[in-house]
Amino acid sequence: MSSVPSTSAVPQHVLPSYLQADHLGPWGNYLKQVDRVTPYLGHLSRWVETLKRPKRILIVDVPIEMDNGTIAHFEGYRVQHNLSRGPGKGGVRFHQDVTLSEVMALSAWMSVKNAAVNVPYGGAKGGIRVDPKKLSRAELERMTRRYTSEIGLIIGPTKDIPAPDVNTNGQIMAWMMDTYSMNTGSTATGVVTGKPVDLGGSLGRNEATGRGVFTVGVEAAQHLGLKIEGARVAVQGFGNVGGTAGRLFADAGARVVAVQDHTGTLYQEAGMDVPALQAHVQQTGGVAGFAGAEVLAHEAFWGVPCDILIPAALESQITADNADQIQARLIIEGANGPTTPEADDILHDKGVLILPDVIANAGGVTVSYFEWVQDFSSFFWSEEEINARLVRIMKEAFAGIWQVAQEHQVSLRTATFIVACTRILHAREMRGLYP
Secondary structure: OOOOOOOOOOOHHHOOOOOOOOOOHHHHHHHHHHHHHHHHOHHHHHHHHHHHOOOEEEEEEEEEEOOOOOEEEEEEEEEEEEOOOOOEEEEEEEEOOOOHHHHHHHHHHHHHHHHHOOOOOEEEEEEEEOOHHHOOHHHHHHHHHHHHHHHOOOOEOOOEEEEEOOOOOHHHHHHHHHHHHHHHOOOOHHHOOOOOHHHOOOOOOOOHHHHHHHHHHHHHHHHHOOOOOOOEEEEEOOOHHHHHHHHHHHHOOOEEEEEEEOOEEEEOOOOOOHHHHHHHHHHHOOOOOOOOOEEEOHHHHHHOOOOEEEEOOOOOOEOOOOHHHOOOOEEEOOOOOOEOHHHHHHHHHOOOEEEOHHHHOOHHHHHHHHHHHHHHHOOOOOHHHHHHHHHHHHHHHHHHHHHHHHHHOOOHHHHHHHHHHHHHHHHHHHHOOOO
16 A cells, blocks of 8 residues: 555644644544545645635524523534535534534535535535433424524525434424425425435435445455355444444344444344344333343453444544454444544554445435435435435445555545545536635
């Protein structure tokens, strides 16, 4: 593999004044990834600062009346990283640890992800700093609607289209769509994706991200000479993404030997009954207490003997502290940003192939694109047709990225960034600067 440029320090001139060089968080990881790809961008590197500065950042106060009559204030964000290739696209997460740095990084990874699979979107992301589990359903609805009203001036079907993310779902999207529609005076189903099917949502959307993880995982395994049948799979995060991917791998003959979520870590050498585990999670809210599996300590998860590891929880889970423990031959990033750049280097030196988030979990936004198209035309496709289109796009995107990786002798992450950043910056160059 060719040498990569040093990323030990981020040049100060690229940092906006609202960030501190010593507290960059996830945004700092993204900047290191951009620095690694810059030498491969040719004449387009002239525009690389475009990738290091979000186009638009909106921070809003979200006040609501609580059920007990008090007034609570929550901090909300919507970041539009780049709109050169189309309207912004990216999820909204409700989580107590949401920060501006995190939302900035997630919006940037959405720019890369959308360009990697060549859907006509830019990158955006949103979030509210809140623990939604502490809110009643009525409080959650009031917060969602107020947040939607606050960011309403920059979102829209042709401007920026939110979607579900951590702790948000079809119901949240329904409230967002209704609020935006009431404020604009007409029903606008295309303002969000991931909606209930009865409100213009797409068939196949709920399983799309996990199906994409499985699809590109199978492709990568073939290049490694790794047979799926009998392969040992470990999954961190067993919700919509991890649960779906785990089930599809199990259906293909793999053994899901370890799972971890916020409730616990389980191990079963013979492989778990994934449908039963999914039902258990649906009923109890987590994997803890699932019968027949051995309970492990939290950190022991990373050292579990496995062939395929799927981190499908939150960012920065695989770090320099635990990367050495990992025994997998293939890591498929179901989550956004689960591997730090330092861990990337350690795993590369160990010969572990990493399928990066910006291609591995792009199935969700791909079917979101399908949903958006269907909403505009008011003509809806069958689930079989949607899944077939998804698999075709994911396979074609992976094939192109694999070819670039071989051509430049770089990691799949750097190859994905080469493909995506070239498309983004070419669009920027062709459009020019106005005025």
